[in-house]
Amino acid sequence: MEGKTISDLMINEQIRDKEVRVIGEEGQQLGIMSAKEALQLAEEAGVDLVKIAPTANPPVCRIVDYGKFKYEQLRKEKEAKKKQHVIEVKEIRLSPNIDTNDLNTKINAARKFLTKGDKVKITLRFRGREMAHMNSSKHILDDFATSLSDISVVEKAPKVEGRSMTMFLTEKR
Numbered sequence: 320m321e322g323k324t325i326s327d328l329m330i331n332e333q334i335r336d337k338e339v340r341v342i343g344e345e346g347q348q349l350g351i352m353s354a355k356e357a358l359q360l361a362e363e364a365g366v367d368l369v370k371i372a373p374t375a376n377p378p379v380c381r382i383v384d385y386g387k388f389k390y391e392q393l394r395k396e397k398e399a400k401k402k403q404h405v406i407e408v409k410e411i412r413l414s415p416n417i418d419t420n421d422l423n424t425k426i427n428a429a430r431k432f433l434t435k436g437d438k439v440k441i442t443l444r445f446r447g448r449e450m451a452h453m454n455s456s457k458h459i460l461d462d463f464a465t466s467l468s469d470i471s472v473v474e475k476a477p478k479v480e481g482r483s484m485t486m487f488l489t490e491k492r
Contacts, residue, residue: 337353340378342379343381344383406436415445415452441487443483460486461477
């Protein structure tokens with residue numbers, strides 16, 4: 320069911336194809352037959368005929384209880400959603416005249432973010448007269464990256480954007 324929501328599925332009389340590939344209730348192949356024959360088989364079993372792969376040639380239909388099928392699909396989707404992790408970008412701001420202890424504190428914060436699987440954006444902000452010494456402050460970002468090189472890799476190298484210099488780190492795979 321690639322990209323189809325459950326409500327988009329065609330059932331019973333909505334299926335208008337000349338011939339369809341039919342899968343039985345236990346997942347066994349029943350072969351290619353006309354949509355009418357397949358619908359008749361489903362009605363005899365007291366369940367529905369559901370088109371599960373409309374793009375296939377011929378389309379694939381399954382003989383199944385639609386309510387139960389719909390419930391199972393919703394449960395699978397919920398389960399898949401539970402397991403996924405959204406990667407966030409966490410920002411750490413530094414200034415050019417940062418002290419070593421403050422820098423270590425920021426490095427530890429970045430380490431915590433990286434181990435959780437988030438990306439880290441390190442921003443080195445320049446104010447006033449600090450703008451004249453931008454190039455001599457690049458070593459702060461380089462030191463930051465080398466101290467985290469055991470668990471991270473530089474995704475985007477330090478780059479000057481206006482009054483700040485930014486760099487992105489991501490977790491090593």
